[in-house]
Amino acid sequence: MPHPEQILLATPVLENCPDCSAALAVLRVIPGRAGAEYWTMRCTRCGGIHLDIVKPASARADDLHA
Numbered sequence: 893m894p895h896p897e898q899i900l901l902a903t904p905v906l907e908n909c910p911d912c913s914a915a916l917a918v919l920r921v922i923p924g925r926a927g928a929e930y931w932t933m934r935c936t937r938c939g940g941i942h943l944d945i946v947k948p949a950s951a952r953a954d955d956l957h958a
Contacts, residue, residue, distance in 0.1 A: 906944045909935035
């Protein structure tokens with residue numbers, strides 16, 4: 893189980909639909925390369941499907957130094 897400080901440093905996940913601002917429900921989380929995760933979410937109002945890529949804190953720190 894990750895430590896709370898690791899969770900706080902991860903890339904934030906979409907919380908509201910970019911189209912209608914309603915809540916998003918997580919449909920699936922798929923592990924990706926370098927610890928990233930691909931989150932598929934559906935809007936609870938308009939039914940739109942949205943994909944968000946969540947990078948772990950260590951991957952984001954590498955991006956800043958590159």
